[in-house]
Amino acid sequence: MADGIGDLTFASEEWVAQAGQVLGAAVEKHAGGLADLGRITLCEVAHNPPAYLHAGASLAWHAHFGGPSVSVHAGELSPEACDLKIQGDHSIMSNLGRIRFHGRDPKVVAAAQARLQKLSRWEIDGSVPEHPALAAVLRSLHDAMAERTMPRFVWMTPEWVSCARHIVSTRAASEKYADGIKNIVYAFAEEFTDTPRYAFPDGAHGGFWIRCDHGEVTVGAGPLPEGLQPADTLTKGVYTPVVPVGRTVNAAMTDPEKAEQADYTRAAFRREESTGEPPVSQTSPSGKGPMPRELARILVPLHDELSKRTSGELPADYDLDVKPAWALPLSFDRDAGYDPSWLRYDEFDIYGEPRG
Incomplete structure (x- = not known):
């Protein structure tokens, strides 16, 4: 590309x-x-x-x-x-x-x-x-x-993470931010389980991680590698319920869309009756606590810029065993005229291989 x-x-x-x-x-x-x-x-x-x-x-x-x-x-x-x-x-x-x-x-x-x-x-x-x-x-x-066209990749796949890598590494190396992170050592990670097989055919967890080591920033796909653990900030949860809120362009949302998103979040992220745990949680395994402000500044545009480069399918479009609360299309996430049949993820995974 x-x-x-x-x-x-x-x-x-x-x-x-x-x-x-x-x-x-x-x-x-x-x-x-x-x-x-x-x-x-x-x-x-x-x-x-x-x-x-x-x-x-x-x-x-x-x-x-x-x-x-x-x-x-x-x-x-x-x-x-x-x-x-x-x-x-x-x-x-x-x-x-x-x-x-x-x-x-x-x-x-x-x-x-x-x-x-x-x-x-x-x-x-x-x-x-x-x-x-x-x-x-x-x-x-x-x-x-x-050069000018924005790609649109499936959320949290390695190709999607390549966009995050470009955004973060470019900003981290800029004159505006480089000096502020030269003494920071910090690892941020997001990891999502129960991924859809059309996007993760081997059943791997989706996600990405960012590690800053005295100004040198690395962005990787998937869970934080064992040798770099524990993460200083870790968001971990189930893939499917997070997809709609994980690809919003917040700067472009209308007030009704924000209200619908809030309603969805309350319903979709309720604690599971069987475990008493929510489907997604954020912790600091290392105990280091919140991300340093100088590093956080670099990540400010990341969510919206990645969302612009995210495709619009839902796991429920191609997999039948999705919980009802996570399956319905939402107007804040995609247009009412969205037609899943334009994608063939019921037949092929994102790499073009037939689904078994």
Whole structure:
């Protein structure tokens, strides 16, 4: 995939505006080769976009090519108005959009595409003629937007943690924060059990950990390794009930959404009758107590920035043995028009392997 973690949501208005600039420049560069192209219209529709955008059940964009000219717009067109219309799940299309061609091993690129293409249901109407200049233009668009497009990974998986690693390590190394953590030794961990098999096919616990050792910050996936324990702050619990509250973009929540989230939290995090324990708890196994303020400052944007890069499925969409209190979709977490059938996690895990 492209370097970094992107800054634009695929097919959002901001993304479309940037894509229009990129396409315009590419068309100008290849104007001679496009002279005989004729009129071509392409449209992509991404279902189940991030809920925090309040964009409805889909985002879409389209481009009209007319020989050596192009116009790019947000919105969906009918199949009859397009030469080629492609529809799929927003999270999968986002991740496909992150794959770069230039400078990459073609075999690795093909393997990444094949894996991701299995994971969405696709609706493809029409086709475009083979045209070398058009292919070059579209590849230029893809590679340029790969850097800008935000990925969307399943919550607490290793790929999701890679986004956390980028955010935390970049901020920790910045001039603004580096000096403040140079004497801090502290380990923070989140660990979640009973993970869904489509995301954790080997049954591993989900989660991530952050260790600061005199200013050197390491971010890892999964439970805190034995050699680094005990954690100074540990959040541990069951995966499924935390998913909806673990991927909220708090800065974008409306007051009704905040109220619904509070109601859900009270119901979902009640103490279990059999054990007397809540499904999630936070402790300080080392006894060191709260995170130092200088380190905590680095993590301030982490929740919201990770939530923007989190996919929208629920374990209950693909696994039937989820408690009713944890199974219902919630409006603060995803749009009422969200359609789980655009993902194929009932058939494949996130790595593209058939589910047993």
